[in-house]
Amino acid sequence: MDSISTLDQAISQAPAAVAAVASLEDLALLESSLLGKNSPVGEVRRGMGKLDPPDRPKVGAKLNEAKETITALLTSRRAELEDEDEGRRLLEESIDVTLESVTFPKGSLHLIQQTIDEAVDIFVGLGYRVASGPEAELAWYNFDALNTPLTHPSRLESDTMYLDWGDPDDEVLLRTHTSPVQARWMEGNDPPVYIVVPGRTYRTDTVDATHLPVFHQIEGLAVDTDIKFGDLKGTLLHFAREFFGPQSTVRMRPHFFPFTEPSAELDVSCFACDGGEPGCRVCGGSGWVELLGCGMVDPNVLEAVGYDPAQLTGFAFGVGVERLAMVRHGINTVKHFIDNDVRFLEQF
Ligand code: DAH
Numbered sequence: 001m002d003s004i005s006t007l008d009q010a011i012s013q014a015p016a017a018v019a020a021v022a023s024l025e026d027l028a029l030l031e032s033s034l035l036g037k038n039s040p041v042g043e044v045r046r047g048m049g050k051l052d053p054p055d056r057p058k059v060g061a062k063l064n065e066a067k068e069t070i071t072a073l074l075t076s077r078r079a080e081l082e083d084e085d086e087g088r089r090l091l092e093e094s095i096d097v098t099l100e101s102v103t104f105p106k107g108s109l110h111l112i113q114q115t116i117d118e119a120v121d122i123f124v125g126l127g128y129r130v131a132s133g134p135e136a137e138l139a140w141y142n143f144d145a146l147n148t149p150l151t152h153p154s155r156l157e158s159d160t161m162y163l164d165w166g167d168p169d170d171e172v173l174l175r176t177h178t179s180p181v182q183a184r185w186m187e188g189n190d191p192p193v194y195i196v197v198p199g200r201t202y203r204t205d206t207v208d209a210t211h212l213p214v215f216h217q218i219e220g221l222a223v224d225t226d227i228k229f230g231d232l233k234g235t236l237l238h239f240a241r242e243f244f245g246p247q248s249t250v251r252m253r254p255h256f257f258p259f260t261e262p263s264a265e266l267d268v269s270c271f272a273c274d275g276g277e278p279g280c281r282v283c284g285g286s287g288w289v290e291l292l293g294c295g296m297v298d299p300n301v302l303e304a305v306g307y308d309p310a311q312l313t314g315f316a317f318g319v320g321v322e323r324l325a326m327v328r329h330g331i332n333t334v335k336h337f338i339d340n341d342v343r344f345l346e347q348f
Contacts, residue, residue, distance in 0.1 A: 003044045003047065003051070003055075003059045003062070003063075004058065004059060004062050006040045006041075006043075006044055007040075007041065007044055007059075007062045007063060007065070007066040008062070009040070010034065010039075010040050010041050010066050010070065011065065011066050011069050011070070014034060014069065014070045014073050015073060017030060017034065018030065018034075018070075018073040018074060018077045019077070021077060021081075022081075023081065024078065024081050024082065024085065027074065027077060027078055027081060030074070031074050034070050034074070035067060035070055035071070035074075041063070041066050041067065041070070044059065044063055044066075045063060048060065048063070108345075108346070108348070110337075110345065111325050111329070111337065111345070111348040112216055112321055112322065112325065112337055114348060115321050115324050115325040115328075116198040116216065116218065116321055118243065119196075119198075119218055119239070119243060119319070119321070119324060120196055120198055120218065122238075122239050122242045122243060123196040123220065123239070124196075125242075126194075126235065126238070127194055128194045128195055128196045128220070128222075129194060129195050129196075130195070130196055130197070130198070131181055131185050131195040131196070131197045132181065132197060132198075132199060133175075133178075133180060133181035133184045133185075133197065133199070134175070135174060135175055135199070135200055135201075135202070136163055136172055136173075136174060136175075137172070137173060137174070137175040137180050138170075138171065138172060138173075138180075139155070139168065139171035139172070139173055140169075140171075141175075141180035141181075141183050141184055142160075142173055142175050142176060142177070142179075142180045143155055144304070145180070145183035145301065145304045145305060146179055146180065146182070146183060146258060146259040146301055146304075147258045147259050147298050147300040147301050147304070148258040148259070149258070150168070152258065154176060157204070158204060159176070159203060159204055160173050160174075160176050160203065160204065161173060161174040161202050161203070161204055161213075162174075174201075174202035175199075175201055175202065176201060176202060176203050177201050177217055177219070177318055178197045178198070178199045178201060178217040178218065178219035178318060179219055179259060179316070179318055181195075181197040181199070181219055182197075182219060182221045182259070182297075182301070182316060183301065183304065183305050185197075185221065186221075186223065186302070186305035186306075186307055187305045187306065191223050191224060191225075191307060191312055192222075192223060192224040192225070193221055193222060193223040193224070193314065194221075194222050194224075195219075195220070195221050196218055196219065196220050197218065197219040197220075197221075198216065198217075198218045198321070199216065199217065199218075199219075200214060200215070200216055201214075201215055201216065201217050202214055202215075203215075207334075207335060207338075209332065209333040209334060209335065210333075210334055211334065212322065212334050212335075212337070212338065215320060215321070215322050215334075216320070216321035216322060217318050217319065217320055217321060218318070218319050218321060219316070219317070219318050220235075220294075220315075220316060220317045220318070220319075221297070221314065221315075221316045222235070222314050222315050222316075223297060223302070223307065223312055223313070223314030224312065224313070224314065225311060225312060225313075226313070227296075227313045227314050227315055228313070229262070229296060229315070231315060232294060232295075232296065232315035232317070233250065233252065235315070236250055236266050236292075236294065236317065237249070237250050240266075240268045240291070243324070243328070244268055244271045244327075244328065245271050247269075247271070248268055248269055248271060249268075249269045250266055250267065250268050250269070250291075251266075251267050251269075251288065252264040252265070252266055252267075252294075253265045253267065255293060255295075257293055257295055258298070259295075259297070259298050259301050259316065260293075260294065260295025260296055260297060260298055260315075260316055261295060261296060261298045261299075262295055262296060263293065263294070263295035264293075264294055264295055265290060265291075265292070265293055265294075266290075266291050266292050266293075266294055266317070267288040267289060267290050267291060268288070268289050268291050268327075269287060269288060269289075270282050270283035270286075270287050270288060270289055272330070273285075273287070275287035281330055281332075282327060282330060289327050291319060291323070291324075291327070292317055292318060292319035292320070292323075293317065293318050293319075294315065294316065294317035294318070295315065295316065295317075296313065296314065296315050296316075297313070297314035297315060297316050302314070322334050322337055325337075329348070
């Protein structure tokens with residue numbers, strides 16, 4: 001085959017060969033087999049010297065044509081392959097930032113804590129401070145400072161869990177109410193006093209629908225120079241309306257607590273039946289729901305902590321947190337709070 005035919009053939013076969021190459025590495029190999037020293041084109045180039053001089057310009061021109069055509073094919077295919085390569089790398093190395101990350105189921109605060117937070121917030125809104133005290137408490141703060149006589153039945157071991165019992169001056173117990181923080185706070189702080197005390201309390205009760213041996217209370221105490229019974233009622237009415245709804249009313253029934261005189265129990269109007277619906281699930285038909293104990297701080301308590309009862313008066317109240325939550329949500333057994341059943345917990 002003469003040189004011209006060899007070059008024509010190289011030119012005509014190149015497009016298919018170039019198009020068939022699928023990678024940059026293969027393209028480099030193809031380039032040397034099309035244009036390299038040992039390629040047909042390379043052989044024609046090497047043989048130029050041996051051609052008859054009159055043939056040289058024609059073969060030279062064809063040689064250039066072959067080189068340029070093939071080079072152009074290779075260049076454009078190289079650009080294509082480089083684009084593809086980059087596209088593939090981008091795809092392979094890309095991170096999908098929209099991909100969902102591993103998530104854990106979201107928990108929530110226990111209803112008891114939610115109830116404490118909400119109730120405490122209402123009093124904080126009135127200017128009260130939040131106080132706390134120890135759960136393992138001296139009998140002095142739990143009973144004596146609160147005007148509770150030595151003979152009071154709540155001191156019995158059948159009611160109170162003692163950690164250290166026997167010597168009346170040094171008895172340690174699990175506090176049966178949050179009221180001891182009244183005495184602790186007044187001992188350490190000058191009046192005026194406006195505090196709420198959320199916390200855990202203990203009694204030797206067996207678990208049933210309305211009792212737990214470990215439960216929660218919120219204590220309230222206000223002591224100032226001119227506090228009257230009306231302030232107590234107004235404060236608790238405000239609390240009831242904030243917590244149970246603006247239609248709420250309250251009533252007070254005489255009661256007895258050692259640390260308040262007079263003492264009362266506070267009922268809130270039933271928010272479920274609007275009063276007196278027979279068999280109402282919340283009030284049972286009476287129209288009233290028993291809520292908490294309260295009263296005017298007994299002068300003996302003020303004296304026990306070194307306050308002057310001639311100058312100061314005050315009111316106090318103590319409310320059960322479980323009770324608040326049960327009334328508000330129509331929960332019929334206190335056991336739900338400790339069962340840790342997510343079907344219950346996730347409703348709040
Ligand atoms: N400590 C009482 C109890 O656990 C509740 C109580 C009643 C607290 C009257 C008070 C109060 O501060 O004034 O039953």
